[in-house]
Amino acid sequence: MRRPQIHILRLLVAILAAVGLILLFDPLGLRIASSSALGGLGLGVGSFYPSDNRAGGWFMSSTITHIVLFKFKAGAGRERVDAISNRFLGLKEQCVTMAQQTYIRKISGGRDNSPEGLQGGLTHAFVVEFESAAERDYYVNLDPVHQAFKKDIEPFVEKVTVVDFANGAF
Incomplete structure (x- = not known):
């Protein structure tokens, strides 16, 4: 027994x-x-x-905030800029893990409206939040939807600035 x-x-x-x-x-x-x-x-x-x-x-x-700032080319046109901006916001639902689970916590963004005049020509800002640096790294380097998005917008963007941070890590 x-x-x-x-x-x-x-x-x-x-x-x-x-x-x-x-x-x-x-x-x-x-x-x-x-x-x-x-x-x-x-x-x-x-x-x-x-x-x-x-x-x-x-x-x-451990939350990572990923800030993306764009300066669109003068000839991009308002409709194309709006389409690119909406597509960016849509990445939250389109970017998934290999198990088909969304992993972006939050995306927000819009056209600059600061009265300070310190934009340096940047016209649009987007904030993407990830649960971890590993998720951010997958998004930046491997996610096929994000990779296609970057390639597709390249002809219409003059400048991109990206800043990432973990809240409270100085």
Whole structure:
């Protein structure tokens, strides 16, 4: 009788270990757990940092903010600029992981309307938020939808400026 109990115990340990690895590394991009869900335990999935720093804790959010500034060419035309801008905003739903899950937390953007006059010719701004640097890196370097977007707009953009940051990391 002892023999079957040992095998059951080993099987249970193996199952728990497999589930733990899936939750920690999420190899299929399933986003089973988020860093905010496990942050209180010090187990920020994908980032290894809790994402909630409202209490002034020493952990910083792993969220990456990706700012993109465009100066469109003079001949681009208003309709084309609007189409490119709307397409940019649509990347939130179109950019997906290999498991067909969206990964961009938020995209916002629009035409510059600052009265300060410090734009240096830049006319449009977009802000893209990612849960982690790994998601941002996938978007920037590998995502086929984003790669096609960059290639398609190239003839109409004179200048692109990109700045990324992790909130609170100075």
